[in-house]
Amino acid sequence: MNVSVLSAAPDTELRLSYAGADVSLRGVTKSFGSQAVLHGIDLDIQAGQFVAIVGRSGCGKSTLLRLLAGLDQPSSGTIAIDGQTRGWRDQVRLMFQEPRLLPWQRVAANVEVGLSHAAAGQDRRRLAFEALAQVGLSGREKEWPAVLSGGQKQRVALARALVSHPRILAFDEPLGALDALTRIEMQALIEQVWQDKGFTAIVVTHDVSEAVALADRILLLDAGRVAMDVTVDLPRPRRHGDPAAAAIEGRILDRLLGR
Numbered sequence: 001m002n003v004s005v006l007s008a009a010p011d012t013e014l015r016l017s018y019a020g021a022d023v024s025l026r027g028v029t030k031s032f033g034s035q036a037v038l039h040g041i042d043l044d045i046q047a048g049q050f051v052a053i054v055g056r057s058g059c060g061k062s063t064l065l066r067l068l069a070g071l072d073q074p075s076s077g078t079i080a081i082d083g084q085t086r087g088w089r090d091q092v093r094l095m096f097q098e099p100r101l102l103p104w105q106r107v108a109a110n111v112e113v114g115l116s117h118a119a120a121g122q123d124r125r126r127l128a129f130e131a132l133a134q135v136g137l138s139g140r141e142k143e144w145p146a147v148l149s150g151g152q153k154q155r156v157a158l159a160r161a162l163v164s165h166p167r168i169l170a171f172d173e174p175l176g177a178l179d180a181l182t183r184i185e186m187q188a189l190i191e192q193v194w195q196d197k198g199f200t201a202i203v204v205t206h207d208v209s210e211a212v213a214l215a216d217r218i219l220l221l222d223a224g225r226v227a228m229d230v231t232v233d234l235p236r237p238r239r240h241g242d243p244a245a246a247a248i249e250g251r252i253l254d255r256l257l258g259r
Contacts, residue, residue, distance in 0.1 A: 019047070019048075019167060019198060019199075020046075020047035020048035020049070020167055020168070020198050020199045020200035021047050021081050021082045021088075021091060021167040021168050021200055022044070022045065022046060022047045022081070022082050022083070022200075023043070023044070023045040023068065023079070023080075023081060023168065023200065023202075024043070024044050024045075024078075024079070024080045024081075024083070025041050025042060025043040025044075025077065025078070025079050025080075026042055026077055026078050026080075027040050027041075027042065027076060027077035027078070028040070028041040028042075028043075028064075028067065028074045028076070028077035028078070028079060029041070029074060029075045029076045029077055030060070030063055030064075030067060030072070030074050030075050031075045036224065037060045037063045037224050038060045038063060038064060038067075038074075038224045038225075039223075039224040039225050040077070040225070041064065041077070041224075041225070041226065043219075043226065045200060045202070045217075046200075047082075047167075047200055048198050048199070048200055049200055049201075049216050049217060050191075050194055050200075050201040050203075050214060050215045050216045050217070051200075051201070051202050051203070051215055051216065051217045051218075051219060052202075052203050052204075052205060052210075052211035052212075052214060052215035052217070052218045052219070053065065053202065053203070053204045053205075053218075053219045053221060054204075054205060054206070054208055054211050054218060054219070054220055054221070054252065054256070055220055055221035055222060055227075055256070056222070056256065057206075059221040059222055059223060059224065060221050060223075060224040061204045061221055062172055062173075062204055064204075064221065065094070065170050065172050065202065065204045066094075067079060068092070068168070068170055068202055069092050069093075069094040069168075069170045070088065070089035070092055071094065081167075081168070090116070090164075091166060091167040091168060092166055092167070092168040092169075092170060093114065093161040093162075093164060093166040093168075093169055093170070094161070094170045094171075094172060095157055095158060095161045095169065095170070095171045095172070095174045096157070096172050096173075096174065097172060097173040097174060097175075097176045097177055098177070099145075099153040099154055099156060099157040100157065101145040101153055101156055101157065102145070103144070103145055103146060105145075106141070106142050106143060106144060107132065107137070107140050107141050107142070107143050107144075107145065107148070107156055108125065108128045108129065108132065108141040108142065109128075110145065110156055110160060111128040111131050111132060111156060111159045111160045111163050112124045112125070112127075112128045112163070113160055114131075114159075114160040114161060114162075114163040114164050115127060115128075115163055115164055116164065127163050128141070128159070128163055129141055130163075131159035131160070131162045131163040132155075132156070132159045134159065134162060134193055134196075135155040135156075135158050135159045135162070135189060135193070136155060136189065137152065137155050137156065137159065140152070149182075150177060150178055150179075150182065151178055151182035151185065151186060154174065154175070154178065154186060155186075155189070157174075158174075158189070158190070158193070162193060162197070165197075166199055167199055167200065168199060168200045168201075168202065169194075169199050169200070169201050169202075170201075170202045170203070170204075171190070171201070171202070171203040171204065171205075172204050173204055173205060173206065174186075174190075174203070175187065175205075175207075175210065176205075176206070176207075183210075184240070187210060187213055187214055188237065190203075190214065191213075191214055191236065191237065195236070201214075203215070208249050208252050208253055208256070209240070209245075209249050211252075212232055212234075212238070212245045212248050212249050212252075213238050213240065213245070215232050216231070216232055216233075217229065217230065217231055217232060218230045218232060218248075218252060220252055220255060220256060222256075227255065228252065228255055230248060230251065230252060232245075232248060234248075
């Protein structure tokens with residue numbers, strides 16, 4: 001089901017859906033000039049699944065994420081969202097490592113940036129306030145980004161990604177710049193909103209323990225190919241230091257480090 005917006009008048013109810021979308025890649029390659037980065041990727045991701053992509057720097061993780069987010073096009077092969085190879089870009093949102101907030105706009109206005117022009121003024125403000133409540137920032141709507149901590153800025157960035165009710169939410173190292181405690185808190189928040197909303201989540205991370213904590217499935221990329229595809233069948237919420245989680249992390253690190 002595609003996201004639909006009905007807002008002809010200010011009092012019109014805005015109906016939106018978070019329902020996750022299926023993702024299918026067939027023979028996807030990506031090259032930059034003569035440099036091949038991805039080689040014939042075949043991949044299926046089920047609607048509502050949480051997938052983590054790990055691997056060494058330069059293995060193609062962020063390139064693959066940009067293709068899945070519709071920010072770039074494959075050199076060959078096809079990407080389909082719910083079977084559609086065109087017209088799916090608006091169903092995907094991407095959250096970056098840096099919050100990328102507009103310093104001259106207040107917090108609520110920064111969140112509204114994530115909405116399409118179809119949303120009327122009153123609806124835009126209401127949806128922004130609702131998204132901020134989902135990430136624990138109620139009452140901070142009128143503040144300036146400069147007064148927020150790094151973790152709070154990332155919460156605003158998450159609210160901006162959530163406000164349009166995407167069917168696929170992609171994360172490119174979203175927690176890499178945070179301190180350890182804030183990172184754990186943000187992991188829990190991302191897991192919570194994913195469980196609440198049901199979108200398909202795809203996260204790129206260098207942190208294998210983070211991948212195990214968050215994902216249903218971990219893909220290890222090596223030289224532009226999927227070298228491992230690991231199911232993480234552990235109960236949630238997952239505790240850091242859990243032996244079963246540590247065993248999965250060890251398997252992936254052994255392959256990643258060639259041990």
